[in-house]
Amino acid sequence: xxxxxxxxxxxxxxxxxxxxxxxxxxxxxxxxxxxxxxxxxxxxxxxxxxxxxxxxxxxxxxxxxxxxxxxxxxxxxxxxxxxxxxxxxxxxxxxxxxxxxxxxxxxxxxxxxxxxxxxxxxxxxxxxxxxxxxxxxxxxxxxxxxxxxxxxxxxxxxxxxxxxxxxxxxxxxxxxxxxxxxxxxxxxxxxxx
Amino acid sequence: xxxxxxxxxxxxxxxxxxxxxxxxxxxxxxxxxxxxxxxxxxxxxxxxxxxxxxxxxxxxxxxxxxxxxxxxxxxxxxxxxxxxxxxxxxxxxxxxxxxxxxxxxxxxxxxxxxxxxxxxxxxxxxxxxxxxxxxxxxxxxxxxxxxxxxxxxxxxxxxxxxxxxxxxxxxxxxxxxxxxxxxxxxxxxxxxx
DNA sequence: ACCTTTGTTGAACGTTCGCTAAACAAAGGG
DNA sequence: CCCTTTGTTTAGCGAACGTTCAACAAAGGT
Numbered sequence: 001x002x003x004x005x006x007x008x009x010x011x012x013x014x015x016x017x018x019x020x021x022x023x024x025x026x027x028x029x030x031x032x033x034x035x036x037x038x039x040x041x042x043x044x045x046x047x048x049x050x051x052x053x054x055x056x057x058x059x060x061x062x063x064x065x066x067x068x069x070x071x072x073x074x075x076x077x078x079x080x081x082x083x084x085x086x087x088x089x090x091x092x093x094x095x096x097x098x099x100x101x102x103x104x105x106x107x108x109x110x111x112x113x114x115x116x117x118x119x120x121x122x123x124x125x126x127x128x129x130x131x132x133x134x135x136x137x138x139x140x141x142x143x144x145x146x147x148x149x150x151x152x153x154x155x156x157x158x159x160x161x162x163x164x165x166x167x168x169x170x171x172x173x174x175x176x177x178x179x180x181x182x183x184x185x186x187x188x189x190x191x192x193x
Numbered sequence: 194x195x196x197x198x199x200x201x202x203x204x205x206x207x208x209x210x211x212x213x214x215x216x217x218x219x220x221x222x223x224x225x226x227x228x229x230x231x232x233x234x235x236x237x238x239x240x241x242x243x244x245x246x247x248x249x250x251x252x253x254x255x256x257x258x259x260x261x262x263x264x265x266x267x268x269x270x271x272x273x274x275x276x277x278x279x280x281x282x283x284x285x286x287x288x289x290x291x292x293x294x295x296x297x298x299x300x301x302x303x304x305x306x307x308x309x310x311x312x313x314x315x316x317x318x319x320x321x322x323x324x325x326x327x328x329x330x331x332x333x334x335x336x337x338x339x340x341x342x343x344x345x346x347x348x349x350x351x352x353x354x355x356x357x358x359x360x361x362x363x364x365x366x367x368x369x370x371x372x373x374x375x376x377x378x379x380x381x382x383x384x385x386x
Numbered sequence: 387a388c389c390t391t392t393g394t395t396g397a398a399c400g401t402t403c404g405c406t407a408a409a410c411a412a413a414g415g416g
Numbered sequence: 417c418c419c420t421t422t423g424t425t426t427a428g429c430g431a432a433c434g435t436t437c438a439a440c441a442a443a444g445g446t
């Protein structure tokens with residue numbers, strides 16, 4: 001899973017995967033049927049182990065709710081993220097983002113996995129925005145589904161820049177301003193009505 | 194160039210490129226030295242033919258200035274973009290975005306090309322924001338360099354979702370709300386001071 | 387016309403790829 | 417214990433890969 005995250009599907013060979021898993025090619029084929037099957041399983045596992053965990057930690061359990069959004073973004077480029085990010089070398093970004101740009105060249109199972117992962121994130125954004133609303137942190141009439149979609153787009157963009165190695169200070173500034181701007185647009189637009 | 198954009202570096206073979214260019218492998222090697230050299234040249238050409246053109250059309254020449262930002266975003270998923278986008282099949286997104294997530298596995302020349310392209314876009318955003326400021330469309334004290342960085346991140350995220358095949362209506366809604374929210378944050382933050 | 391330089395072609399090289407199947411090992415059941 | 421089933425290993429297959437180079441063609445100069 002980590003190897004796919006760093007190298008992408010096309011550049012990761014079965015031999016790379018054999019080495020990373022400690023299993024030999026025959027076993028991998030026995031278990032997953034093909035390289036694509038293995039990849040789809042890796043995406044699913046990534047969603048379960050990484051995405052769900054991050055969504056739960058930062059979006060479902062953080063207090064105050066809006067603080068969780070900040071840390072969700074910041075943890076993509078801080079060194080306190082998931083295990084893979086702590087490893088030496090360039091930040092691997094997010095398997096979903098890295099895969100999204102090549103997903104149309106993969107079978108539908110991998111694409112469905114990416115879609116599921118993106119949906120986890122978007123729904124997580126929406127839930128935390130609902131919590132923020134109930135906590136009086138944002139306007140009661142803010143369209144949280146719309147805000148969640150916007151945050152997802154921004155999040156993907158930040159991940160691209162993270163992956164490309166943009167300076168951490170720049171990323172932090174982007175997040176510090178753009179996230180509140182988007183969230184506040186619920187306030188602002190309604191406030192001026 | 195178009196093949197790289199659709200398939201990425203790793204998945205594009207020299208034979209693909211020979212077919213696309215009409216030149217044989219030996220000629221490609223004579224001219225570019227290696228597959229990586231060819232790729233770096235493709236990124237440079239993409240910046241010159243596609244990115245510069247888009248930046249000039251939408252950001253440098255559009256009136257009113259803020260309208261240009263809208264069309265710059267919208268043309269990533271409308272069918273009236275550059276020639277490649279008009280072709281049949283999934284939207285190829287942006288070569289820079291697609292490359293950014295694998296750039297650390299490529300030589301520095303390609304990475305420099307991606308950095309140059311991203312910079313073209315960011316500087317284009319900043320120039321159009323300056324124009325908007327002079328036209329009285331945004332707050333005179335807005336930090337246009339900061340806004341430009343935020344717009345670049347959002348733009349990259351939109352491109353990821355475009356590439357992944359997100360519904361056009363969803364993308365349009367994201368752009369319609371998030372872009373003005375970010376731009377208005379110059380207004381809003383200063384307005385409340 | 388002939389020679390030199392530049393550019394192109396096409397076959398083939400060594401390497402790597404995804405994948406397979408026979409051989410082997412481990413686990414389970416009677 | 418023996419047999420069957422399941423899982424693993426390992427060598428090797430055919431195909432594809434990036435790249436090279438001898439042969440050929442085209443362009444330029446005298």
